[in-house]
Amino acid sequence: xxxxxxxxxxxxxxxxxxxxxxxxxxxxxxxxxxxxxxxxxxxxxxxxxxxxxxxxxxxxxxxxxxxxxxxxxxxxxxxxxxxxxxxxxxxxxxxxxxxxxxxxxxxxxxxxx
Amino acid sequence: xxxxxxxxxxxxxxxxxxxxxxxxxxxxxxxxxxxxxxxxxxxxxxxxxxxxxxxxxxxxxxxxxxxxxxxxxxxxxxxxxxxxxxxxxxxxxxxxxxxxxxxxxxxxxxxxxxx
Numbered sequence: 059x060x061x062x063x064x065x066x067x068x069x070x071x072x073x074x075x076x077x078x079x080x081x082x083x084x085x086x087x088x089x090x091x092x093x094x095x096x097x098x099x100x101x102x103x104x105x106x107x108x109x110x111x112x113x114x115x116x117x118x119x120x121x122x123x124x125x126x127x128x129x130x131x132x133x134x135x136x137x138x139x140x141x142x143x144x145x146x147x148x149x150x151x152x153x154x155x156x157x158x159x160x161x162x163x164x165x166x167x168x169x170x171x
Numbered sequence: 172x173x174x175x176x177x178x179x180x181x182x183x184x185x186x187x188x189x190x191x192x193x194x195x196x197x198x199x200x201x202x203x204x205x206x207x208x209x210x211x212x213x214x215x216x217x218x219x220x221x222x223x224x225x226x227x228x229x230x231x232x233x234x235x236x237x238x239x240x241x242x243x244x245x246x247x248x249x250x251x252x253x254x255x256x257x258x259x260x261x262x263x264x265x266x267x268x269x270x271x272x273x274x275x276x277x278x279x280x281x282x283x284x285x286x
Contacts, residue, residue, distance in 0.1 A: 095277075101262055103215075103277040149214065158205060159266070159275060161214045 060085045062152050064162035071140055072170050079135045079165045081150030087111075092126065092133045093151040093159065103149070109133065140169045173199045175267045177278025184255055184285055192250045192281045194265035200245035201267035205275065206238075209262040218263075221248050255285040 061084040071077045083092065094106040107117065109126055117124045121138045137144055150162040174197040184190050194204055203222050207215040219240050221227040227240035237259075239251040248267075252259055264280040 093275075101264075101280040101282065103264065103266075103280075105274065105276070108274050153275070158217055158220060159215075160217075163214045166212075 060087075060152050060154065060160040062150055062160050062162035064148075064150055064165050066165045067163065068166045068168070070168045070170065073142060074139050075169075076136060076138050077140050077167065077169075079137075079148050079150075079167065081133045081135065081162055083131050083133065083150070083152045083162075085152060085154060087154040089154070091153040093153065094124065094133075094135050095149045095151065097147040097149060097164070099146070106135075106148075137167075140167075142169050142171055145169045173197075173267075173269070173274075173276045175201075175265065175276045175278045177265055177281055179281060180279055181282045182284070184283070186256055186285055187254055189251055189253045190255055190283060192252075192263055192265075192283075194248045194250070194267065194278050196246045196267040196269075196276070199267075199269045201248070202245065202270060203268045204242055204248040205266045205268075206240060206248075206250050207264045207266070209264060209280075211262075215264065218250075252283065255283070257285045259283065260285045 063082045090111045092109045096104040114126050123136045125134045147164045147166045149164045151159045153159050176195045178193045206218045208218050209215045218233045219227045219229045221240045221242035223242050223245050229235045242248040265278045266275040268275045
């Protein structure tokens with residue numbers, strides 16, 4: 059069975075602070091994909107990143123960066139110099155060959171001005 | 172990225188009526204579509220997987236006679252909530268994939284309120 063755990067249910071930071079959202083996953087598959095999605099108050103899911111299990115290179119995209127550590131089954135997400143517009147719920151998700159996404163519980167990020 | 176359109180974005184209906192939600196992939200053919208349900212302040216829970224031209228596969232605990240899914244073409248899947256009750260009020264969101272292990276694109280979601 060697959061499982062995704064986002065231990066932080068809510069995080070509150072002040073604008074310009076860096077913040078890291080944790081994600082730990084469980085799967086028996088050797089091939090799998092990890093995702094991060096952003097869900098603003100409007101509700102739609104915004105795709106942020108997809109990473110396959112064979113690619114452990116960390117990735118940076120603007121203020122966003124991701125740290126994939128297969129040894130600890132973690133796929134953490136860092137926002138540098140956070141902004142108020144980053145306030146949203148962030149979901150980490152796992153997808154195996156079956157294609158269905160298993161979502162973590164989500165982390166609500168509040169960035170205060 | 173690819174576009175998935177979900178309609179309506181909000182619907183309010185009376186208890187006992189049925190509501191149909193559409194999910195369309197606008198610029199790609201979706202061999203598989205997924206329907207999720209999200210209660211307030213909770214995560215997304217998969218309800219069913221629908222493959223074009225075949226019956227949907229429902230997750231445990233999801234009533235297939237209550238949540239009718241049709242995936243008649245490669246660009247359209249529909250979810251019909253039959254005989255809706257207030258406890259069916261939720262946020263329903265679909266996703267579509269063009270092929271195995273490809274990225275899933277999500278619709279905008281439908282907020283259903285049953286009064």
